[in-house]
Amino acid sequence: MKRIGVFICHCGINIKGTVDVERLTEELAQYPGVAYIENYIFMCSEPGQKLIRDTIIEHKLDGVVVAACSPTLHETTFQDALEEMNINRHQLEVANIREQCSWVHDDIEEGTRKANLIIKTAVEKLKLNESLTPIFASLTKRVLIIGGGIAGIQAALDIADGGYEVILVEKEPSIGGHMIQLSETFPTLDCSQCIMTPKMVAVNKHKNIKLYANSELESIEGFVGNFKVNIKRKPQYVDPDKCTICDDCTPVCPVVVPSEYDEGMGWRKAIYIPFPQSIPATFTIDTENCLGFNPIACTKCSDACEPDAIDYDKKPEYFEEEIGAVIVATGFDLYSVDNMAEYGYGKYPDVLDGLQFERILSATGPTGGEMYRPSDGKVPKEIVFIQCSGSRDPERHLPYCSRICCMYTLKHAKLYKHKVHDGQPYIFYIDIRSGGKRYEEFVQQAVSEDGIVYFRGKVARIYKEADKMIVHGIDTLTSKKIEIKADMVVLAMGIKPNNSAEKVISNLKLNTDENGFLIEAHPKLRPVESLQSGFYLAGTAQGPKDIPDTVSQASAAAAKVLALLSNDEISHSPIVAIVNEELCSGCGICVSTCPYGARELDEIKKIATVNDVLCEGCGACISVCPSSAAQQKNLTDEQILNMVKIYSYL
Amino acid sequence: MKEQFTPKIVGFLCNWCSYAGADLAGAAKLKIMPSLTVIRVMCSSRIDPNLVLTTLLLGADGILIAGCHPGDCHYEKGNYYARRRFALLKKVIKTLKIDPERLQLSWVSASEGKRYAEVVNQFTEKIKKLGPNPIQTKPYL
Ligand SMILES: Cc1cc2nc3c(=O)[nH]c(=O)nc-3n(C[C@H](O)[C@H](O)[C@H](O)COP(=O)(O)OP(=O)(O)OC[C@H]3O[C@@H](n4cnc5c(N)ncnc54)[C@H](O)[C@@H]3O)c2cc1C
Ligand code: SF4
Ligand code: FES
Numbered sequence: 108m109k110r111i112g113v114f115i116c117h118c119g120i121n122i123k124g125t126v127d128v129e130r131l132t133e134e135l136a137q138y139p140g141v142a143y144i145e146n147y148i149f150m151c152s153e154p155g156q157k158l159i160r161d162t163i164i165e166h167k168l169d170g171v172v173v174a175a176c177s178p179t180l181h182e183t184t185f186q187d188a189l190e191e192m193n194i195n196r197h198q199l200e201v202a203n204i205r206e207q208c209s210w211v212h213d214d215i216e217e218g219t220r221k222a223n224l225i226i227k228t229a230v231e232k233l234k235l236n237e238s239l240t241p242i243f244a245s246l247t248k249r250v251l252i253i254g255g256g257i258a259g260i261q262a263a264l265d266i267a268d269g270g271y272e273v274i275l276v277e278k279e280p281s282i283g284g285h286m287i288q289l290s291e292t293f294p295t296l297d298c299s300q301c302i303m304t305p306k307m308v309a310v311n312k313h314k315n316i317k318l319y320a321n322s323e324l325e326s327i328e329g330f331v332g333n334f335k336v337n338i339k340r341k342p343q344y345v346d347p348d349k350c351t352i353c354d355d356c357t358p359v360c361p362v363v364v365p366s367e368y369d370e371g372m373g374w375r376k377a378i379y380i381p382f383p384q385s386i387p388a389t390f391t392i393d394t395e396n397c398l399g400f401n402p403i404a405c406t407k408c409s410d411a412c413e414p415d416a417i418d419y420d421k422k423p424e425y426f427e428e429e430i431g432a433v434i435v436a437t438g439f440d441l442y443s444v445d446n447m448a449e450y451g452y453g454k455y456p457d458v459l460d461g462l463q464f465e466r467i468l469s470a471t472g473p474t475g476g477e478m479y480r481p482s483d484g485k486v487p488k489e490i491v492f493i494q495c496s497g498s499r500d501p502e503r504h505l506p507y508c509s510r511i512c513c514m515y516t517l518k519h520a521k522l523y524k525h526k527v528h529d530g531q532p533y534i535f536y537i538d539i540r541s542g543g544k545r546y547e548e549f550v551q552q553a554v555s556e557d558g559i560v561y562f563r564g565k566v567a568r569i570y571k572e573a574d575k576m577i578v579h580g581i582d583t584l585t586s587k588k589i590e591i592k593a594d595m596v597v598l599a600m601g602i603k604p605n606n607s608a609e610k611v612i613s614n615l616k617l618n619t620d621e622n623g624f625l626i627e628a629h630p631k632l633r634p635v636e637s638l639q640s641g642f643y644l645a646g647t648a649q650g651p652k653d654i655p656d657t658v659s660q661a662s663a664a665a666a667k668v669l670a671l672l673s674n675d676e677i678s679h680s681p682i683v684a685i686v687n688e689e690l691c692s693g694c695g696i697c698v699s700t701c702p703y704g705a706r707e708l709d710e711i712k713k714i715a716t717v718n719d720v721l722c723e724g725c726g727a728c729i730s731v732c733p734s735s736a737a738q739q740k741n742l743t744d745e746q747i748l749n750m751v752k753i754y755s756y757l
Numbered sequence: 758m759k760e761q762f763t764p765k766i767v768g769f770l771c772n773w774c775s776y777a778g779a780d781l782a783g784a785a786k787l788k789i790m791p792s793l794t795v796i797r798v799m800c801s802s803r804i805d806p807n808l809v810l811t812t813l814l815l816g817a818d819g820i821l822i823a824g825c826h827p828g829d830c831h832y833e834k835g836n837y838y839a840r841r842r843f844a845l846l847k848k849v850i851k852t853l854k855i856d857p858e859r860l861q862l863s864w865v866s867a868s869e870g871k872r873y874a875e876v877v878n879q880f881t882e883k884i885k886k887l888g889p890n891p892i893q894t895k896p897y898l
Binding site: 177178179203205206207208210211212213214217218220221224225228618626628629630638682700702703723724725726727729730731732735739742744747748750751752754755 | 766776780786794796797802803817832833874
């Protein structure tokens, strides 16, 4: 049997005041397994620890119970003391007789009785404790970032600057995400492209960043520190090494389609560069619209291409990469305006969504930044903006607040006023949420200086009369009916997770909430990590947010990754689940229970297995196992029941 | 006789919220009735039905399972597992002719020292009223 030493701390009078430590020492000296017992004024002091170390040698102890304060305070102190004497740190148990006993009871009889029980349970648990060593796994010091919006770009630059290699995968032909489409940004009104393009260029130039544009993650296997991923690069049909961006091809291309970059407000050809500052700077052929895949129909661009960069036969390429961690930064899309038929979207060309209005405002947009409306090119003199379009409407649309629409609408109204001085912007709102730094000031300034008229309430309907849109609503503050003859209506659409993120997220086996946003490991304390080890979250993929919050979160995720990669190996608590192979029937209930994907079925042995590196030791699988085949190291059912027995038999 | 009855109550506390809440109750020197003794587990989801039933059959007068508030579990969904299992367990206990009130599930966060003290004191009062676990007097059960 293990020789256990019990050390009872007085904690000055904190314990001794309510627990008769001398009597306790006497009582427990006889308890089976206790080879030595002692009490001392301050166990955590150096003399106290020395007492433990000396006694370990003198009395040949192989386990120690310290009856003192809560284990959260000094467990590691005492574990270290044991380790110094070459005794495994898991041969220590702390009996919490302060917070659980002396501090919450008055009566010395009761206190002593209860301390006695608490110490006995610690002894019982310790009797069956195994010596364990931390689990180590090797670590590949490279990181995969999925999504090249501002979140992915910021995280990539931070990590690359920290000296580690980044693999950045973007599904579109260019990085930049939504931010590159924006005109100016609240609350400072700096030009979005001016602050974004230098970062995009930096990504392109950075020696530690490998960019896969027009690419998607095909598959991933492995676990934290050791993933293998397969990346598919879709063909662009233009060889970036040969292409000189001379732009001789687009004028000859006969196919004209709406431009994604301009949100359908402008046009592009079937061979195109998304926007002039695209990174990587290459043309792409859009196979859906190009005629050239039938060489009889068209070879115009290829004929015009002097450097011979066009290859219609290009096939997808696949790349294997080894990485240690993943940041998911797949961003957002606008909630589909197709759901907003009541506001006339799709029916009336002058009903726009927020991103389309950004394009009209933008100097690089289809109107060169001039305020013309799409239907007839007239300057709109009255514009109605409708906030919360699709947001905060659990019955019909998105249940949550999209957080950015109040502010971008205000920005829109303000920028419109700057362009059309005699124009009148009206904003329908439910609340104005301006919680960010300098946001409230931005609101106040706009209301007082730009003559924006706010109506609190929802728009009931919109219909067309001649070249005007008649907007009917109610101002709920005055209960007055509102009717505005508007030249243009802008719907401040809410945002939702990116349409093409779902596949990759399920590929990564990450958890999402009921709205499809990635779930963080802890809503307050671990906001940039996923529950699954090795996965980190950045930007609007995790929830609606503005640029400052997106960038902060991306940098935070980068810091977490840098901390991970600065280790040579990853260590992990050995208090994990284990499987008794004899008892396991391979039913697989534990597999679906484990929140971390640490459980798998071994197809050959037909039993469940535990991946030590992924297991966080919650114990959920142990309690669902119908065969009691699952156990938790150093907290087995037997140990718990032995403790229960102390409490139950009196 | 009933006056002198000191119940034996086992408290299974999750490490991250409820155990920390109990620590806080201690640090605030709140007065807690001494009948409940604690077993620390990593998460409320660790407490399997077998443990609960065996604990009752061993003669415990009451069992308190305490975990993080819904949505706050350190392991994300452990307390949801616990909650579902708990509902079922109550029914099973009834078939053993043990009052299901002897089993309680409570959410106590790391900041709720006061709540921890209240939960333990109220539960202790309740068990005192219920009297000793009948298993002790009816060993055939
Ligand atoms: C109309 C409007 C106006 C706004 N104005 C402002 C403003 O003035 N100030 C402000 O602070 N914020 C503003 N915002 C908010 C701002 O746009 C966002 O905070 C920011 O763009 C979020 O960046 P992101 O990187 O998280 O997402 P995104 O910009 O959406 O980037 C995500 C990237 O991931 C890529 N991706 C998605 N799925 C995959 C996949 N499966 N594989 C590979 N790549 C993938 C996408 O192609 C995209 O490039 C505005 C938003 C809108 C809609
Ligand atoms: S103990 Fe928790 S984390 Fe570990 S395998 Fe079981 S369910 Fe998964
Ligand atoms: S960790 Fe507290 S209930 Fe799961």
